[in-house]
Amino acid sequence: MSSVLVTGANGQVGFELQRSLAPLGNVVAVTRAEMDLANEASILSVLEEHKPSIIVNPAAYTAVDRAESEREQAMAVNAAAPGVLARWAADRGAYLVHYSTDYVFDGTKADAYVETDPVNPQSVYGESKWLGEKAVRSSGAGHVILRTSWVYGHHGNNFLKTILRLAQERNSLNIVADQIGAPTSAALIADVTRGVVEFVSRSEGPDVSGTYHLSAQGNTSWYGYAEQIVREALTKNFTLALQLDALKPITTADYPTPAKRPQNSRLNCAKLMDCFDLPLPAWQEGVNDVIGRLAPAAH
Numbered sequence: 001m002s003s004v005l006v007t008g009a010n011g012q013v014g015f016e017l018q019r020s021l022a023p024l025g026n027v028v029a030v031t032r033a034e035m036d037l038a039n040e041a042s043i044l045s046v047l048e049e050h051k052p053s054i055i056v057n058p059a060a061y062t063a064v065d066r067a068e069s070e071r072e073q074a075m076a077v078n079a080a081a082p083g084v085l086a087r088w089a090a091d092r093g094a095y096l097v098h099y100s101t102d103y104v105f106d107g108t109k110a111d112a113y114v115e116t117d118p119v120n121p122q123s124v125y126g127e128s129k130w131l132g133e134k135a136v137r138s139s140g141a142g143h144v145i146l147r148t149s150w151v152y153g154h155h156g157n158n159f160l161k162t163i164l165r166l167a168q169e170r171n172s173l174n175i176v177a178d179q180i181g182a183p184t185s186a187a188l189i190a191d192v193t194r195g196v197v198e199f200v201s202r203s204e205g206p207d208v209s210g211t212y213h214l215s216a217q218g219n220t221s222w223y224g225y226a227e228q229i230v231r232e233a234l235t236k237n238f239t240l241a242l243q244l245d246a247l248k249p250i251t252t253a254d255y256p257t258p259a260k261r262p263q264n265s266r267l268n269c270a271k272l273m274d275c276f277d278l279p280l281p282a283w284q285e286g287v288n289d290v291i292g293r294l295a296p297a298a299h
């Protein structure tokens with residue numbers, strides 16, 4: 001029987017993986033306190049203790065702007081650590097499921113990105129995630145890399161929760177309207193991961209090692225996403241300090257940040273859907289679902 005080790009147990013995806021993988025049995029999830037990905041000895045000692053047959057690695061340095069001034073830490077966690085996990089997996093015949101990001105692309109393509117499109121990261125975070133991908137690919141381990149985008153969930157910090165909070169505190173909000181992508185729930189990523197883990201656990205199956213794009217279907221801007229959040233919150237008992245028309249679309253130039261973000265973050269997910277025979281829901285479904293879980297109880 002397979003045994004699964006999940007890193008980053010307190011992260012958005014790590015948290016949902018503990019739910020989605022639980023039915024498989026024999027799942028150990030470790031936090032930063034138990035396995036520090038910036039410390040190779042810590043990684044190796046946890047791997048030797050549990051000897052997993054499948055490693056699922058959602059842990060990452062995800063503070064995109066802070067990474068610009070903390071390059072070393074971002075590189076240790078996002079670039080070096082996946083290589084340590086992958087080389088151990090290659091030595092032991094274990095399998096690695098790893099995650100990456102739309103931010104490996106520069107966002108200048110007109111259409112949705114496919115897996116074979118050239119990367120050109122514009123931020124330290126994006127570069128560190130790209131180096132992590134390369135380390136996994138070159139390790140020789142069986143692996144699936146799921147590249148996803150704009151992740152949010154009930155557990156953890158994300159744009160959805162930030163907008164919900166700001167909408168309760170302020171009477172107007174400026175939101176970037178010229179960056180487009182697909183908000184993707186941590187729960188969806190975790191459910192797809194379970195499908196992938198089940199697939200690779202069936203030893204008679206074909207080798208599916210490779211990179212797959214995974215996001216919810218459809219796309220919007222951060223502004224359109226904020227509109228959906230506010231609209232849904234208003235129907236679900238939130239007391240907001242603003243109405244829908246108090247959201248103002250702005251350009252990237254109007255919202256200066258340390259890290260440059262891609263204008264086009266759309267990921268074409270046909271390869272994943274074909275290979276694993278998985279449907280993907282529209283992005284609004286997960287957003288409405290999480291807002292429902294965060295909503296004040298109806299009386």
Ligand SMILES: NC(=O)C1=CN([C@@H]2O[C@H](COP(=O)(O)OP(=O)(O)OC[C@H]3O[C@@H](n4cnc5c(N)ncnc54)[C@H](OP(=O)(O)O)[C@@H]3O)[C@@H](O)[C@H]2O)C=CC1
Nearest residue numbers: 008010011012013032036037038059060062099148150151
């Ligand atoms: N968030 C997003 O919008 C997107 C994320 N991704 C990718 O998806 C994956 C999952 O992301 P998500 O769940 O949102 O990330 P989160 O930021 O929610 O969680 C990341 C987890 O990694 C842990 N971590 C950070 N540094 C270390 C370390 N040195 N040692 C051990 N653990 C560490 C954090 O621990 P602690 O809780 O202690 O800080 C945290 O629990 C990542 O690979 C990310 O790059 C891809 C696209 C979008």
Ligand SMILES: Cc1cn([C@H]2C[C@H](O)[C@@H](COP(=O)(O)OP(=O)(O)O[C@H]3O[C@@H](C)C(=O)[C@@H](O)[C@H]3O)O2)c(=O)[nH]c1=O
Nearest residue numbers: 062064101102103149150151159162174175176222255
């Ligand atoms: C809070 C806020 C953000 N924004 C803009 C800034 C930015 O362009 C966009 C999103 O801001 P955030 O900082 O929340 O998102 P960001 O941290 O860039 O999100 C990214 O995280 C990493 C980990 C990924 O891998 C990406 O897929 C993506 O999800 O919204 C506004 O315009 N107004 C606001 O009030």
Ligand SMILES: [Mg+2]
Nearest residue numbers: 062063064158
């Ligand atoms: Mg962020």
